[in-house]
Amino acid sequence: MSKIGVVGAGAWGTALAHAWSQAENSVTLLARTEKAAKVIRETGMNEAYLPGIALSASLQTTANPSALSSCDHIALVTPAQTIGEVFEKVSLHIPPTSQIILCSKGINKQSALTPWGILGKVVDQTRLAVLSGPSFASDVARELPTAITLAMENIADAEKLSAELSTPTLRLYASDDTIGVELGGALKNVIALAVGMARGLNLGASAEAALIARGFVEMQATIVGQGGEAQTVSGLSGLGDLVLTCSSPQSRNFAYGQAFVTRSLTDNQPLAEGVHTAQRALHSARQAGMEAPIMEAVVKVLDSVWTPQEAMQNLLARPLKREH
Numbered sequence: 167m168s169k170i171g172v173v174g175a176g177a178w179g180t181a182l183a184h185a186w187s188q189a190e191n192s193v194t195l196l197a198r199t200e201k202a203a204k205v206i207r208e209t210g211m212n213e214a215y216l217p218g219i220a221l222s223a224s225l226q227t228t229a230n231p232s233a234l235s236s237c238d239h240i241a242l243v244t245p246a247q248t249i250g251e252v253f254e255k256v257s258l259h260i261p262p263t264s265q266i267i268l269c270s271k272g273i274n275k276q277s278a279l280t281p282w283g284i285l286g287k288v289v290d291q292t293r294l295a296v297l298s299g300p301s302f303a304s305d306v307a308r309e310l311p312t313a314i315t316l317a318m319e320n321i322a323d324a325e326k327l328s329a330e331l332s333t334p335t336l337r338l339y340a341s342d343d344t345i346g347v348e349l350g351g352a353l354k355n356v357i358a359l360a361v362g363m364a365r366g367l368n369l370g371a372s373a374e375a376a377l378i379a380r381g382f383v384e385m386q387a388t389i390v391g392q393g394g395e396a397q398t399v400s401g402l403s404g405l406g407d408l409v410l411t412c413s414s415p416q417s418r419n420f421a422y423g424q425a426f427v428t429r430s431l432t433d434n435q436p437l438a439e440g441v442h443t444a445q446r447a448l449h450s451a452r453q454a455g456m457e458a459p460i461m462e463a464v465v466k467v468l469d470s471v472w473t474p475q476e477a478m479q480n481l482l483a484r485p486l487k488r489e490h
């Protein structure tokens with residue numbers, strides 16, 4: 167049995183906390199406010215983020231970060247743009263020997279750093295882990311079969327932690343490619359926006375498949391250029407998550423792309439990490455020597471430089487070239 171603290175009581179934090187708690191770990195879920203924590207405690211549900219799912223009875227929910235002080239592992243599960251400030255708020259309460267599991271999928275707009283890049287400046291990197299892969303929060307919370315990747319610098323540490331955090335339905339595969347695993351999760355969100363836009367434009371299933379395959383090429387070149395491994399991009403945290411996120415409006419990034427082009431975004435549109443990451447993702451691709459026309463199209467459409475129709479015309483008008 168492990169003692170796990172989960173920071174962030176949104177969809178993913180609540181799903182992970184519930185799954186780990188069901189697997190007989192001692193789990194504390196840290197909500198942003200006492201009001202949010204109280205609702206979860208009193209109803210046994212997180213109706214705002216995981217409607218209809220009864221949470222594990224043994225899950226402890228609080229807004230007091232001192233509850234983290236006895237945890238062996240701390241999962242940080244807030245949006246990528248908030249990781250630095252969130253860690254600052256809780257760091258005093260995190261035991262110096264605990265492992266820190268980064269679960270956000272994005273790149274910081276200001277610093278161009280991933281969560282690993284941000285935390286790696288203030289914490290010994292051997293304590294850090296990245297958890298990423300195809301996993302809708304509601305699937306994990308309903309204990310449907312899921313397989314994702316956990317990466318640490320040291321593969322033996324990754325194997326040990328993966329074994330500790332796997333449950334009968336949530337399988338964690340170990341990796342030491344921290345760059346590849348983390349960037350896969352960030353970049354697939356940008357491609358999912360493009361595929362959502364294609365769905366919104368009614369371009370058809372063939373166009374969506376082409377965007378996924380060519381988007382994969384952009385991801386692979388970017389990740390390898392940034393020091394990740396090609397094999398990782400073909401795995402759960404790359405191809406696996408790309409396929410999941412690009413094939414269903416259940417993905418918030420896909421849904422955002424679709425709503426963007428159909429002008430149906432709402433005031434309380436759920437989090438779409440790709441929107442905040444797209445510009446930095448394109449920059450990383452360019453640094454890696456990739457033209458990345460799909461990422462470029464997403465950035466230009468989001469910035470209203472191109473209309474979605476112009477983006478599509480520009481992609482189709484690109485010179486023909488060899489596939490590889």
Ligand SMILES: NC(=O)C1=CN([C@@H]2O[C@H](COP(=O)(O)OP(=O)(O)OC[C@H]3O[C@@H](n4cnc5c(N)ncnc54)[C@H](O)[C@@H]3O)[C@@H](O)[C@H]2O)C=CC1
Nearest residue numbers: 175176177178179198243244245246248270271302303437
């Ligand atoms: N929902 C999913 O299926 C999955 C999400 N992820 C990733 O996990 C991360 C979190 O996503 P979700 O939980 O789904 O988002 P969410 O929007 O459901 O919840 C975000 C949570 O973070 C909290 N939060 C936001 N800003 C904060 C701040 N400044 N300080 C403290 N708390 C703050 C919110 O109160 C909320 O509880 C994202 O990077 C996402 O890409 C990864 C895998 C699956």
Ligand SMILES: O=C(CO)COP(=O)(O)O
Nearest residue numbers: 299300301302417418419
């Ligand atoms: O990362 C996810 C599934 O692996 C969730 O994707 P969305 O954030 O697009 O919903």
